[in-house]
Amino acid sequence: MTRHFSSLLAPRLAALIAISLVLALGLIGLPARAQSGSPFAPAITVNDMAITGYEIAQRQKFMQLLGATGDVRKMAEDALIEDRLRQWKARQDGVAVSDQAVNQGMAEFASRANLSAEEFVKALGENGVDAQTYRDFVSAGVIWREVVKANFVGRVMVSDSDIDRALRLVTPRAERAKVLLSEVVVRIGGGGEAEAMAKARRAAAARTEAEFAEVAREISSSPSATKGGHLDWMSIESLPAEVRGAVANLRPGHSTGPLPTSGAVAVFFMRGLDEGGAVAPSERALDYATLTLGATGSAESAALAAKVAARAQRCDDLYSVARGLPADRLTRMEGTPAGAVPADLGAVLPRLDPGETAVVRRGGTDVLVMLCNRGRAINADLGETGPSRDAARSEIINTRITTLSDQLLAALKASAVIVRK
Structure with missing residues (x-):
């Protein structure tokens, strides 16, 4: 076929x-x-x-x-x-x-x-x-x-003060708990919030993980639906505040009630809980950027999303994509504690790798979010108790090289002989 x-x-x-x-x-x-x-x-x-x-x-x-x-x-x-x-x-x-x-x-x-x-x-x-x-x-x-x-490569110099300045953005803190969750996310569609809430109650009524997974496959709008709503282990502190509060008192084998979020209703099922012990330090903060695309379903929104897909590999690339747009359309957030991230963004950022994007709906507007940095790793085997200086150095170098490559291309274009027939 x-x-x-x-x-x-x-x-x-x-x-x-x-x-x-x-x-x-x-x-x-x-x-x-x-x-x-x-x-x-x-x-x-x-x-x-x-x-x-x-x-x-x-x-x-x-x-x-x-x-x-x-x-x-x-x-x-x-x-x-x-x-x-x-x-x-x-x-x-x-x-x-x-x-x-x-x-x-x-x-x-x-x-x-x-x-x-x-x-x-x-x-x-x-x-x-x-x-x-x-x-x-x-x-x-x-x-x-x-x-x-x-x-x-090899010509970009990074000083100790550059690294110190970058590391001051975050402060390491101990991880209290990790949770293993499943999710059902029901988007609010033509039937309105009442219909979405009724569907979500089906998930909340599930008595076993298998029942919850079956409902997730049937009604969830999340990409995790194909896996029965299964999510990977994550720090409880990385969850949005309203979700974290609902999950904090759950025991394995139980689910939250329906939780209204921006444009959807979500239910979470606790599959596992790690209350501490020998676990890696949690991510201290998130760096991310948002770009307002336009009205949901509009040609402007689709065109700007396609432009991001074609031209933006890192958050710094979004500045060239947004050139000519009002300044408030693009926002860059650095060193934001996970619990302080808005709920709609907090629901998608934990699933993204740096440079990946997702689109969330706010009212009738599409907003693209890109994860810039998920925090700097701590290598306990090396005895590190704070963010890795080597990781910070690499990030600074990569950012500067990206800027230099953009400047090089702009200079080539400015001096080129371009003739249209």
């Missing part, structure tokens, strides 16, 4: 796009030999490297498959121009990548959608995107990472 792109890939591409600094489509400098009017004739040249009309059409189609809206052709042209600049800089620096590296990048990219590279290419082909388009899309990102390494 034919598997279509929209059903097979689209739901998984938002997390998938974030695996590289900027993975983008592009062939290196096609010769300008095609006849005028041919789709293979140069439509744009960047430092004498051609971008054909066919490449633009392919990139445009690819971006539309990702859900991009608005002037997608211009978005495609801009992305291809940046790719040529990356490739031009690689030539100037004598940087090249092997076929093996590109193949590995293709396999890694596809694996984020639980597909092989061959399956990913097939799905794209069924929707009119060429295999070579995908290969060049990956290749551009792979070669840019090598350019960034050659220019900046």
Whole structure:
């Protein structure tokens, strides 16, 4: 049976796009030999490297498959121009990548959608995107990472005072308890809160873990539904305040009552409790960013979400995505105690890895949240009793390298000779 792109890939591409600094489509400098009017004739040249009309059409189609809206052709042209600049800089620096590296990048990219590279290419082909388009899309990102390494890795200096300043954001504190929970999350839909509350009461009435898991699979809107609502061990202090209070007095084998949250009603079942002992210190604080996308279901919201998926791998990348928007649309929170995180965000942040995003609904507005940092690890084997200085140093270096790479690309664009035919 034919598997279509929209059903097979689209739901998984938002997390998938974030695996590289900027993975983008592009062939290196096609010769300008095609006849005028041919789709293979140069439509744009960047430092004498051609971008054909066919490449633009392919990139445009690819971006539309990702859900991009608005002037997608211009978005495609801009992305291809940046790719040529990356490739031009690689030539100037004598940087090249092997076929093996590109193949590995293709396999890694596809694996984020639980597909092989061959399956990913097939799905794209069924929707009119060429295999070579995908290969060049990956290749551009792979070669840019090598350019960034050659220019900046090993040259960024971090002082002890820089690390001290970063470590002052958080203070280690002992972990009191860990909980092993299952969840049922019922979104408030067309039937309103009363209907959602009635469904949630079914979960709250479950007498066993198996009964709760069955209800979760049937009615829960959370991604954990496929696992019977099972969540991993987590610190009780990482839960939102209203959930933490309800869970604190639970015994294993019992559930909370329905708990209203933003846009949903949740129920939690206690599967296990660790009240202390030899456990690792808890996460001290969360760094995260929120970006107001727009009205729920609107073209603006979908387009901005697609832009984040295509361009933002870290929280710092959100600043360029939000350029031109009102300042209050983007908020960055640093060193926020887990219990002080708003309930709707606190329900999703524990499931995210740094750089991953989720969208929550606030009233009629979609708000994207990205986890920036989940706290700095403490290595008890090394006798550390506070946040790791090595981890803090690495984080500072990575942030500075990202900034420098963005500045390098901006400088290349400012000095490039770009001609539109």
